Amino acid sequence: MAITGRDIEHLLYTDTPDPIMVVHNGETEIVAAARLGGYTGALVVCSRAEILRRVGERDLSEQDLGGLAAALTQAIQDPTRQQPLWPA
Numbered sequence: 001m002a003i004t005g006r007d008i009e010h011l012l013y014t015d016t017p018d019p020i021m022v023v024h025n026g027e028t029e030i031v032a033a034a035r036l037g038g039y040t041g042a043l044v045v046c047s048r049a050e051i052l053r054r055v056g057e058r059d060l061s062e063q064d065l066g067g068l069a070a071a072l073t074q075a076i077q078d079p080t081r082q083q084p085l086w087p088a
Contacts, residue, residue: 001026003045003072005065011048012060021045023076045072 003021007028011021018033024042031039033047055064 001028001073001076003028003069003076005062005069008051008060008065008068008072011046012051014048018047018049020047021072043076045076 001023007021011019011030014030016030016032019030020033020036022029022031022036022039022042022044024039028045029039029042031042036042036044051068055068060068
């Protein structure tokens with residue numbers, strides 16, 4: 001399962017309140033934090049708030065989105081491995 005830059009864009013620009021990206025049944029989904037309990041077995045990837053804390057409220061380039069997506073993909077594929085802090 002790979003996170004894409006489009007997944008991150010969807011998380012950043014969705015109308016979903018308090019959105020969180022999860023992997024559920026092999027697919028990335030954006031869900032409201034209040035509805036997370038309905039996604040039994042879902043792997044929480046990150047929230048919009050977490051992304052904004054790391055990168056600020058700015059337009060992200062394709063390179064920025066790709067770097068974030070790669071870091072998140074690596075984190076969910078091997079959660080035991082020490083991950084670097086987010087790309088700058």
